[in-house]
Amino acid sequence: MNNVNHLLILILLMLLFVLTLVSQGHAQHYFGKEKVANITFYNQGKVAGDNPPIVLAAKPEGTTVSATSLIPFGSVYVLDTPFTERQDPNSKVLGQVQGLVVSAGQNDSVLVPLLVFGFTDGPFKGSSFSVLSRDPIMEAERELAIVGGTGKFRLARGFAYIRTVANTTSDFTDEYNAIIFHHE
Numbered sequence: 001m002n003n004v005n006h007l008l009i010l011i012l013l014m015l016l017f018v019l020t021l022v023s024q025g026h027a028q029h030y031f032g033k034e035k036v037a038n039i040t041f042y043n044q045g046k047v048a049g050d051n052p053p054i055v056l057a058a059k060p061e062g063t064t065v066s067a068t069s070l071i072p073f074g075s076v077y078v079l080d081t082p083f084t085e086r087q088d089p090n091s092k093v094l095g096q097v098q099g100l101v102v103s104a105g106q107n108d109s110v111l112v113p114l115l116v117f118g119f120t121d122g123p124f125k126g127s128s129f130s131v132l133s134r135d136p137i138m139e140a141e142r143e144l145a146i147v148g149g150t151g152k153f154r155l156a157r158g159f160a161y162i163r164t165v166a167n168t169t170s171d172f173t174d175e176y177n178a179i180i181f182h183h184e
C-alpha cells in the first residue's frame, strides 16, 4: 500500500516536472525578454498630386470636402504613407503606415487613427505595431496609444508623442517619438 502511494507521488512529481518544462518552452518560444524601444521617425503625408498616399474614402451625404475643409465630421481617409528616418521626405524610408483615419469630432478637430506601422528597413524590419487613439490635431503636441504589434513588437504597448513639424495645404510631416514595451 505504502509503496503504491510512493509510486503515485513519484509519477505525479515527474508529470509536474515535464509540464513545467513544456510550459517554459512555450513561454520562451512566444515571448522573449521584455524590452523598451525608443524610436523616432517621420510620417510623410500627402493628400494631393498623382496617386496621393492619402485618399478620401467616405463622407456624410451633403457634406463638402475641400482644400479649406479637408476633414469635416464623419469623413474617413485611407492612407498608405511612408515614414522616414529623418524629417527630410527624401531620407531613408523605414516603412509604411497603413490604415484609416476617422474625423470624429463634431465641434472640435479630433481624428481617430487606426493605423499599422509596418517596418520595411532598419532594426525592426518585418515587424509592425498598431495605433488606436485620439488625435486632437490642433494641439501642437499629441499622444497616441500603441496597442499591439507583431514580430519584434509582439505584445507591444506604449505611446507615441507626435507633432506636426511641416505642413502645406497638401503635404505634412509628423514627427513621432514612440516608447514601446515589447517582447521579441
Ligand SMILES: *[C@@H]1O[C@H](CO)[C@@H](O)[C@H](O)[C@H]1NC(C)=O
Binding pocket: 038, 039, 179
Ligand atoms: C527617447 O529618446 C529621445 C532622443 O534620444 C530622448 O530625448 C527621450 O528622452 C527618450 N525617451 C525616453 C522615455 O527615454
Ligand SMILES: *[C@@H]1O[C@H](CO)[C@@H](O)[C@H](O)[C@H]1NC(C)=O
Binding pocket: 106, 107
Ligand atoms: C456641437 O455643436 C452643435 C451646435 O452647437 C450641438 O448641437 C451639438 O450637440 C454639439 N456636439 C457635441 C458633441 O458637443
Ligand SMILES: CC(=O)N[C@H]1CO[C@H](CO)[C@@H](O)[C@@H]1O
Binding pocket: 164, 165, 166, 167, 168
Ligand atoms: C506645424 C505647422 O507647420 N503647422 C502649420 C500648418 O499649417 C497651418 C496653416 O497654414 C499653420 O497655421 C500651422 O502653423
